[in-house]
Amino acid sequence: MENLNLFIFIAIMAPLTMMLFVFHGKYKVILGYAMAGIYICMLAGEVNALILNNADFGYIYLTQNISPLTEEFLKCIPIFLLAFLFKPSRQFVIECALALGIGFALMENVAVLFSSGEGVTIITALFRGFGAGMMHGICALFIGLGAEILQRKRRILVPGILGTLSVAIIYHSIYNTIISSDFMMFGIALPLITFIPLLFIMRKQMKK
Amino acid sequence: MTLDFSTTLNFVCFVLTIVAFIFGAIKLFNRNVPIYFRICVCAVGCYALGGLSECVYAICTGEFTADVSISMLGLFGCLFFMISANLEGDKIDKREELKIHYKKHDLFAYIAPAILGVALIYMIYVAKDQVTLSKIIFLTIVYIPILPASFLSLLYLVRPSDAVKIYKYTKLSNLFILLFCILSVADLYLLINQMWDASSICSLVCVLALCALMYSCCRGAKGWKSISREDLAVPADTDDGAKEESAANCQAGPAVAKPNTKSNIEESA
Numbered sequence: 001m002e003n004l005n006l007f008i009f010i011a012i013m014a015p016l017t018m019m020l021f022v023f024h025g026k027y028k029v030i031l032g033y034a035m036a037g038i039y040i041c042m043l044a045g046e047v048n049a050l051i052l053n054n055a056d057f058g059y060i061y062l063t064q065n066i067s068p069l070t071e072e073f074l075k076c077i078p079i080f081l082l083a084f085l086f087k088p089s090r091q092f093v094i095e096c097a098l099a100l101g102i103g104f105a106l107m108e109n110v111a112v113l114f115s116s117g118e119g120v121t122i123i124t125a126l127f128r129g130f131g132a133g134m135m136h137g138i139c140a141l142f143i144g145l146g147a148e149i150l151q152r153k154r155r156i157l158v159p160g161i162l163g164t165l166s167v168a169i170i171y172h173s174i175y176n177t178i179i180s181s182d183f184m185m186f187g188i189a190l191p192l193i194t195f196i197p198l199l200f201i202m203r204k205q206m207k208k
Numbered sequence: 209m210t211l212d213f214s215t216t217l218n219f220v221c222f223v224l225t226i227v228a229f230i231f232g233a234i235k236l237f238n239r240n241v242p243i244y245f246r247i248c249v250c251a252v253g254c255y256a257l258g259g260l261s262e263c264v265y266a267i268c269t270g271e272f273t274a275d276v277s278i279s280m281l282g283l284f285g286c287l288f289f290m291i292s293a294n295l296e297g298d299k300i301d302k303r304e305e306l307k308i309h310y311k312k313h314d315l316f317a318y319i320a321p322a323i324l325g326v327a328l329i330y331m332i333y334v335a336k337d338q339v340t341l342s343k344i345i346f347l348t349i350v351y352i353p354i355l356p357a358s359f360l361s362l363l364y365l366v367r368p369s370d371a372v373k374i375y376k377y378t379k380l381s382n383l384f385i386l387l388f389c390i391l392s393v394a395d396l397y398l399l400i401n402q403m404w405d406a407s408s409i410c411s412l413v414c415v416l417a418l419c420a421l422m423y424s425c426c427r428g429a430k431g432w433k434s435i436s437r438e439d440l441a442v443p444a445d446t447d448d449g450a451k452e453e454s455a456a457n458c459q460a461g462p463a464v465a466k467p468n469t470k471s472n473i474e475e476s477a
Contacts, residue, residue: 064277064278065277159291159292162284163286164285167254170282173261174260180268
């Protein structure tokens with residue numbers, strides 16, 4: 001099937017779009033960000049395919065060095081727009097960033113598992129789901145935290161954005177390097193050892 | 209994977225950076241510490257992430273990437289965090305008379321980006337025959353932030369701390385930031401000339417500079433807290449952001465001891 005990704009995209013987006021008319025206020029925005037994540041995943045896939053077709057490097061080089069750059073760059077745009085144009089609360093920026101990251105991961109996982117065909121097992125699905133899901137969530141969370149801090153500190157806006165983006169890109173690249181090697185099973189370890197302390201710190205800060 | 213001298217040294221560099229980052233995060237990552245020092249911790253963390261990327265690549269593929277790779281963004285991000293730290297630290301000082309007072313020192317600070325800029329242009333000129341155009345563009349993008357980072361670090365290094373006392377506590381940190389910038393340019397020179405072992409030694413010295421930066425940040429944070437509130441006061445003509453920063457810095461330490469009245473004890477609880 002030629003346009004499988006497009007069909008999946010339509011199948012996921014259609015019910016979510018209907019839900020968008022039912023939800024109100026904060027929930028509507030969060031759902032909108034999850035949908036934006038799904039859309040950005042499609043867009044990033046097209047951009048990566050375009051780069052791969054026009055460049056002289058292979059698929060592995062693309063996943064390790066180029067796709068983290070394009071994906072994180074595209075992901076950061078809506079998060080920074082939300083933070084700087086609407087100046088919402090700290091918690092809301094983080095929630096929207098997480099929704100965007102999870103939306104991205106959802107679309108990517110579905111597309112990858114469908115394209116893998118019969119080779120998919122429950123182990124692959126679990127590792128893909130938890131590993132890539134958490135990784136995209138954490139990358140978006142880094143950007144969300146950066147955006148939230150930078151909306152209060154406009155003086156360091158440009159260096160701050162570039163610094164935050166660098167962190168997200170390198171983290172994404174590390175994960176991609178692990179899963180494209182023989183140590184694929186350790187791919188889940190990186191998001192796990194980052195997510196748990198991050199969750200702990202965030203919960204502690206929320207309590208304060 | 210054969211562990212040669214260069215590879216081993218790169219692993220040592222990564223371990224040292226991670227240790228420095230954890231040390232900094234434990235000591236400095238709380239609300240009572242001025243934001244300058246917290247951003248310095250982020251800079252070291254970003255550099256450590258770049259090192260981790262190199263190590264993971266080495267473990268997964270069996271060879272250390274001596275080529276241009278995404279792990280170089282660790283340095284890129286680190287430099288931008290260093291610039292952010294200095295720009296954020298500068299917020300307190302916005303008085304016009306101080307700008308005139310520091311005019312000579314500010315002019316002197318242009319020496320650092322001028323020298324490093326000439327060195328970078330020379331290296332890119334040398335590298336043009338050895339590497340492809342896309343890699344030259346990538347290297348230029350990665351190393352360009354060295355210029356503002358070195359300028360800002362030298363600026364706060366040469367400014368006397370007579371009028372603004374906090375400069376006294378950021379001087380040592382800025383000295384190590386400047387050293388880090390110079391060593392990074394030297395590292396690039398060695399990389400371009402394919403002197404891998406010497407480059408690894410230079411990277412190790414870079415990492416040691418970052419470790420020293422973390423130590424100096426801990427010392428600086430303690431000193432900053434001891435400045436009295438009057439010294440951090442911002443005049444009325446400054447913007448709101450500066451006032452907020454000043455207020456945050458005032459909260460940072462036990463500058464003025466409060467008497468142990470009942471209301472104060474309740475407030476602190």
